[in-house]
Amino acid sequence: MxxxxxxxxxxxxxxxxxxxxxxxxxxxxxxxxxxxxxxxxxxxxxxxxLSDGVTRPDDLAPWPFVQTIDPAQHWPEAVHGGARNQMWTFEEFETGGQRPRLPPEGLHWMSAEQLDEEGYTADFVRDLITxxxxxxxxxxxxxxxxxxxxxxxxxxxxxxxxxxxxxxxxxxxxxxxxxxxxxxxxxxxxxxxxxxxxxxxxxxxxxxxxxxxxxxxxxxxSRELSLAWKLHWLTADQTGQRLSAAKDLYDAVLLAELPGMRLPPHLHRFAVGGDLTPLALPGWSIDGDLPGGPEPWLARLAAALPDLTP
Known part of the structure; x- marks a missing residue:
């Protein structure tokens, strides 16, 4: 405990x-x-x-995430053909229709390199536990x-x-x-x-x-996405390694047998395909222990699969 x-x-x-x-x-x-x-x-x-929380920049299209506004600005009179000496201030430069998104004051966007560095997640968790x-x-x-x-x-x-x-x-x-x-x-x-x-x-x-x-x-x-992922992982492991995890099979059976469980079309396409068919399941290899062995669990999943159709 x-x-x-x-x-x-x-x-x-x-x-x-x-x-x-x-x-x-x-x-x-x-x-x-x-x-x-x-x-x-x-x-x-x-x-x-979630992607709304951490967004990786696209090197070919870096907008709208920039650290400062000046990369998006241009000299308006020069662009419109009337260049001459003027004492333009930084704030007066236009952005040419670009809508750069700046970080909150005092903060900065994380770069892909910073996000890849080890330590970011550990530091946050360490602060919580401290x-x-x-x-x-x-x-x-x-x-x-x-x-x-x-x-x-x-x-x-x-x-x-x-x-x-x-x-x-x-x-x-x-x-x-x-x-x-x-x-x-x-x-x-x-x-x-x-x-x-x-x-x-x-x-x-x-x-x-x-x-x-x-x-x-x-x-x-959601419970539907949880099931779709379990089925997807079972199939991926069986396809790539010819061996699926017992824990994934156990969870998938319990989720698939929930009353009223149906997968919407996009999740059904994601989850049910390839080798995941009622006829193929009895031949799957399972790694790990299950109550009664893997055979009854594979049979239960095979019986539940047709009812998942949207």
């Missing part, structure tokens, strides 16, 4: 921070909101930074031992729903060690994806916490 206490504490800290407006929760920590007590024990916190390093039941985080690693090798779509192939994207993974008053130790993982496409907007969800702790309101993936 110490691990869950640490997860719940971090979830609450992030929910009360400025990141709550730009992060979307998904994964095992969200599953209790959709399937209740049948959800498996959550292992980590899995987030996506203000509240201990849970109500005494689980304490070791701020000096936080470990961060960047990765570029997760599966995503390539912009065309239904096409499954690996795509490069930046993902930061944090390891946060904790210790209980009686010396038990462990660590919590936080996974933050910065540029993964999100097929539909997030929904506001009351995310349950354990041991009588109050739920927290967060932007999350």
């Amino acid at each position: 110490a691990h869950r206490s640490a997860l719940d504490h971090l979830l609450g800290l992030i929910a009360e921070s400025t990141w709550a407006d730009v992060l979307m929760l998904r994964g095992s920590m969200l599953m209790p909101a959709w399937v209740g007590e049948h959800a498996r024990l959550p292992g980590d916190l899995d987030w996506i930074v 203000a509240s390093p201990r849970t109500a039941d005494g689980v304490e985080f070791d701020l000096d031992a936080i470990f961060e690693a960047a990765s570029v090798d997760y599966y995503s779509d390539d912009g065309e729903y239904g096409v499954v192939e690996p795509a490069r994207g930046i993902r930061t993974m944090l390891q946060l060690p904790w210790i209980t008053p009686d010396g038990e130790g462990g660590k919590v993982s936080i996974d933050v994806a910065y540029d993964e496409p999100v097929p539909e907007p997030p929904v506001l969800t009351a995310v349950p916490r354990a041991a009588g702790r109050s739920p927290v309101g967060l932007l999350t993936a």
